[in-house]
């Protein structure tokens with residue numbers, strides 16, 4: 001049987017393409033039957049198909065219209081992710097609103113978001129009544145989080161007088177001491193991985209009134225070629241900071257993934273130093289810098305395989321007999337690249353004569369990896 005290969009088109013800004021599309025990822029995906037194909041943003045997407053899946057992080061109405069045209073022509077292709085779902089993350093209020101919708105209970109840990117208000121105009125900014133309930137210092141963040149450099153420009157504001165230096169629309173969020181360490185939780189489908197990063201240091205209880213405002217941008221970011229590993233933890237003295245419980249983060253990730261209807265995102269979490277078991281979600285980003293995550297190549301390749309495999313499964317399931325054939329053939333063509341005979345047995349067993357309805361679980365996520373969990 002001729003080998004069925006899968007095509008995943010990626011439409012990314014240059015910077016993202018450079019960091020994400022590394023040879024190591026391309027060749028691993030290739031060895032598992034997946035070709036990563038660059039989408040030329042200057043030509044209509046619809047003319048560049050077919051793709052089994054489109055991976056994208058581009059903005060604007062024109063791009064959204066292109067995705068709609070593409071979907072009309074190729075209704076079976078998977079778009080990762082839906083532009084409407086991504087848009088919710090472009091506003092720092094709607095982005096975090098979803099956190100309060102989550103119904104998750106853990107015995108020892110609680111979570112939420114910092115106290116915050118949104119200010120749309122200068123008059124309200126200077127009206128003490130409007131933000132009376134907030135305690136200084138606060139972090140001023142642009143309301144819009146659309147990936148532009150401007151949308152990352154923040155300020156730590158120490159007092160009321162400094163507020164007139166800010167340009168609404170902004171979100172004012174209480175600064176919460178958290179021991180200078182932030183947890184970045186990467187989500188790739190049902191895979192969840194938390195890493196530690198250096199964050200803003202704590203501020204003193206007694207505010208230093210000589211300071212009024214401190215501007216900063218992407219304080220917790222790494223350079224494009226850096227990865228989170230033991231060397232980074234050692235250099236940044238992060239080794240001793242205890243991670244939040246993985247099961248707690250996994251539940252939040254699962255809740256966010258379902259509520260947001262997104263597969264590819266990360267969220268930033270800080271541990272409130274006043275309590276020790278209270279966690280605050282401060283930011284959610286679509287398609288973050290995965291290349292800095294340990295083993296990003298295999299995590300992403302597993303996810304790609306899962307995605308195209310599940311889609312193929314949806315498309316081909318008609319009745320038990322047809323199902324058996326179509327699934328074995330997809331697996332033969334794609335997964336056998338890496339799973340070999342054991343997998344063939346699993347599939348054949350699952351598709352035995354007695355088996356009427358159930359489908360084989362996707363074999364791509366059968367191992368639990370260290371420090372990560374499937375949700």
Ligand SMILES: Nc1ncnc2c1ncn2[C@@H]1O[C@H](COP(=O)(O)OP(=O)(O)OP(=O)(O)O)[C@@H](O)[C@H]1O
Nearest residue numbers: 114139152173174175176199200218220282283285
């Ligand atoms: N409420 C807060 N209390 C304490 N520190 C905070 C708070 N909000 C943000 N920070 C610090 O400011 C940094 C930037 O904030 P935030 O993550 O909201 O910005 P961003 O530009 O969207 O970041 P990213 O690069 O992750 O997209 C955080 O990584 C953290 O160090």
Ligand SMILES: O=P(O)(O)O[C@H]1[C@H](OP(=O)(O)O)[C@@H](OP(=O)(O)O)[C@@H](O)[C@@H](O)[C@@H]1OP(=O)(O)O
Nearest residue numbers: 015016019146147148221222285286287288289
């Ligand atoms: O630049 P990197 O690859 O690291 O990725 C960063 C990403 O930039 P890019 O998508 O333009 O590349 C940012 O996206 P926008 O908010 O600007 O859309 C945001 O998600 C950061 O949090 C990511 O860094 P991380 O926090 O994961 O380290």
Ligand SMILES: [Mg+2]
Nearest residue numbers: 268282283284
């Ligand atoms: Mg952030």
Ligand SMILES: [Mg+2]
Nearest residue numbers: 145283284285
């Ligand atoms: Mg962000």
